[in-house]
Amino acid sequence: MLEIKGLNVWYGGIHAVRDLSMSIGRGEIVTLIGANGAGKSSAIRAVAGLVRDWKGEITFTKPDGNSVSLAGCPPETMVKLGIAMSPEGRRILPHLTVEENLTLGAFTRSSKDEIEESMEYAYGLFPKLRERRSQKGGTLSGGEQQMLAVARALMSGPELLMLDEPSLGLAPILVAEVFGIIREINRQGRTILLVEQNAYAALKIANKAYVLESGAVTLSGAGAELLENPRVREAYLGG
Amino acid sequence: MGINLSFDMFMQHLINAVGLGSLYGLIAIGYTMVYGILRLINFAHGDIFMLGAYFVFFATVRYKLPWVLGVLTAVAGATVCGLLVDRIAYRPLRNAPRISALISAIGVSFFIENLSVVVFSGMPRPVVQPPLLMKAFSIGGVRLVPLAILVPAISFAMVAGLLWLVYRTKPGLAMRSISHDIETTRLMGVSVDRIIALTFALGSALAAVAGIMWALRYPRVEPFMGIVPGFKAFIAAVFGGIGSIPGAMLGGLSLGFVEIMSIAFFPRLSGYRDAFAFILLILILLVKPTGLMGEKLEDKI
Ligand SMILES: Nc1ncnc2c1ncn2[C@@H]1O[C@H](COP(=O)(O)OP(=O)(O)OP(=O)(O)O)[C@@H](O)[C@H]1O
Ligand SMILES: [Mg+2]
Numbered sequence: 001m002l003e004i005k006g007l008n009v010w011y012g013g014i015h016a017v018r019d020l021s022m023s024i025g026r027g028e029i030v031t032l033i034g035a036n037g038a039g040k041s042s043a044i045r046a047v048a049g050l051v052r053d054w055k056g057e058i059t060f061t062k063p064d065g066n067s068v069s070l071a072g073c074p075p076e077t078m079v080k081l082g083i084a085m086s087p088e089g090r091r092i093l094p095h096l097t098v099e100e101n102l103t104l105g106a107f108t109r110s111s112k113d114e115i116e117e118s119m120e121y122a123y124g125l126f127p128k129l130r131e132r133r134s135q136k137g138g139t140l141s142g143g144e145q146q147m148l149a150v151a152r153a154l155m156s157g158p159e160l161l162m163l164d165e166p167s168l169g170l171a172p173i174l175v176a177e178v179f180g181i182i183r184e185i186n187r188q189g190r191t192i193l194l195v196e197q198n199a200y201a202a203l204k205i206a207n208k209a210y211v212l213e214s215g216a217v218t219l220s221g222a223g224a225e226l227l228e229n230p231r232v233r234e235a236y237l238g239g
Numbered sequence: 240m241g242i243n244l245s246f247d248m249f250m251q252h253l254i255n256a257v258g259l260g261s262l263y264g265l266i267a268i269g270y271t272m273v274y275g276i277l278r279l280i281n282f283a284h285g286d287i288f289m290l291g292a293y294f295v296f297f298a299t300v301r302y303k304l305p306w307v308l309g310v311l312t313a314v315a316g317a318t319v320c321g322l323l324v325d326r327i328a329y330r331p332l333r334n335a336p337r338i339s340a341l342i343s344a345i346g347v348s349f350f351i352e353n354l355s356v357v358v359f360s361g362m363p364r365p366v367v368q369p370p371l372l373m374k375a376f377s378i379g380g381v382r383l384v385p386l387a388i389l390v391p392a393i394s395f396a397m398v399a400g401l402l403w404l405v406y407r408t409k410p411g412l413a414m415r416s417i418s419h420d421i422e423t424t425r426l427m428g429v430s431v432d433r434i435i436a437l438t439f440a441l442g443s444a445l446a447a448v449a450g451i452m453w454a455l456r457y458p459r460v461e462p463f464m465g466i467v468p469g470f471k472a473f474i475a476a477v478f479g480g481i482g483s484i485p486g487a488m489l490g491g492l493s494l495g496f497v498e499i500m501s502i503a504f505f506p507r508l509s510g511y512r513d514a515f516a517f518i519l520l521i522l523i524l525l526v527k528p529t530g531l532m533g534e535k536l537e538d539k540i
Contacts, residue, residue, distance in 0.1 A: 076428040107413060
């Protein structure tokens with residue numbers, strides 16, 4: 001459903017992503033793993049329309065089979081096409097309530113019923129958020145904020161959900177919970193692009209994985225396969 | 240020093256203060272909203288206020304439109320001008336260092352003022368007040384004209400409408416979100432430029448309404464009439480807490496109150512009238528730099 005070919009991202013003189021190609025099939029969980037500064041965020045931010053200086057082809061295939069090129073499209077176009085992202089560091093609006101944060105996630109939708117339905121769906125996945133619905137986002141715990149970030153991305157009803165380091169700063173038990181929910185969301189039919197430093201957790205749930213080093217893909221394959229790969233084990237799984 | 244004011248006189252001054260203060264407040268809201276979102280002091284805001292006054296002058300005096308229609312045209316005209324300022328002077332600089340936009344703001348303000356001198360001439364022109372608004376009546380011993388009641392009434396109604404929009408609608412939600420984190424707001428599918436334009440439109444419309452009421456109170460218009468009220472309104476916005484809409488209104492009312500009352504109690508100070516705003520500014524910066532209702536503004540991420 002998403003085809004990335006020869007993606008390059010620059011920040012001034014820094015060449016952050018080099019000739020990245022990857023392909024994400026409908027219904028899959030695909031993960032992009034790599035160390036700090038490898039260029040993972042830059043890559044998915046390019047897909048989301050947040051990066052200004054990039055080159056390459058990003059093609060999105062809609063359920064009806066029509067393909068659209070995402071070159072130069074602003075984030076609103078992506079959201080309307082069905083691509084949503086939960087950014088690195090959660091980026092919850094601290095002064096807005098949980099419910100307002102969620103409503104913001106549904107900004108491109110106009111049907112009140114659909115928004116209400118998505119809200120119910122999000123609260124179903126994350127019952128904690130329902131309890132906290134009128135609390136300010138900034139008062140949530142780190143784990144709750146992460147759940148809110150995922151829930152907010154779901155509010156636009158995306159087909160492709162991109163998650164940038166959802167495990168960041170979470171205790172192991174919470175990581176397991178969040179990854180369980182990611183699988184659940186995937187089982188309900190959404191495609192997932194997961195960017196992670198926590199390679200073990202990511203590879204365990206991924207159908208397909210790409211390893212990024214200094215901006216370039218150095219390895220790719222099925223999640224389970226990479227989990228056994230000696231190079232991956234050494235570099236990312238602590239031997 | 241004449242400190243023996245009668246109650247009636249006091250009431251009259253009070254109403255006067257609320258009227259003037261609510262006008263400062265209306266202008267201050269435009270500064271505070273734009274600053275809240277872009278961290279930009281829109282120096283041209285006082286000029287939009289002036290344009291609103293001129294447009295109503297031309298619509299009603301020159302083209303003899305009925306007042307209601309004239310006011311609507313003037314507000315629409317000034318709003319379009321406010322949008323153009325954003326589009327031409329600020330939007331191309333959205334990703335430039337903040338100082339560039341600030342310099343552009345000063346430039347566009349000079350431009351509007353001087354263009355107005357060329358187009359409207361520098362001569363002050365008298366505004367004809369609708370007789371209906373000036374027919375004096377008295378409540379108790381307080382003598383009033385309807386305009387004195389109408390000005391704060393309209394101001395407060397507009398602020399109520401604005402608060403509803405900002406706190407109860409989706410574009411309002413986007414505005415509040417942009418002021419904290421533009422990028423995340425974009426990521427949610429918000430067309431940020433459109434919301435910023437809406438902010439300028441709302442601020443300009445309020446400034447135009449203020450300009451029109453100002454022109455009715457002090458019945459004349461001139462190209463530089465926006466400078467001093469604009470400056471004071473900006474101070475009112477800082478005093479109330481920049482970024483806060485209720486704060487801007489409160490700041491405006493405080494300034495109106497201080498200006499009118501100090502002269503009422505100490506007529507000999509009337510020559511220093513324009514200095515009170517600065518005294519308020521210095522006081523608040525010493526005591527509570529974030530302003531009366533301001534929250535701490537972190538720098539934009
Ligand atoms: N806005 C920016 N301006 C300049 N350089 C940037 C910017 N964002 C990222 N970079 C640089 O690009 C490179 C890749 O960064 P990126 O954030 O994509 O890495 P990452 O793989 O997501 O790392 P992490 O796991 O730490 O989040 C880094 O060297 C980083 O310093
Ligand atoms: Mg990253």
